């Protein structure tokens with residue numbers, strides 16, 4: 419991990435596996451929620467859409483701010499994606 423370099427500026431100040439949150443608002447005591455990517459196995463179903471959600475994690479350069487996102491557990495999403503019922 420420490421050998422990672424920013425692909426924009428070449429800096430080695432790269433922070434990995436950072437949480438990406440929405441809704442964090444200390445003023446009203448609201449706790450943030452991880453941004454997630456979701457895939458639904460059965461999107462047309464009324465109730466049992468069988469949704470798989472995985473949290474996003476960010477990699478951010480501490481020098482220029484270059485940021486990229488990745489999913490924590492992509493294999494689980496892919497599994498659901500390939501089993502999806504198309505309509």
Ligand SMILES: [Zn+2]
Pocket residue numbers: 424425426427428429479480481482483484
């Ligand atoms: Zn950078």
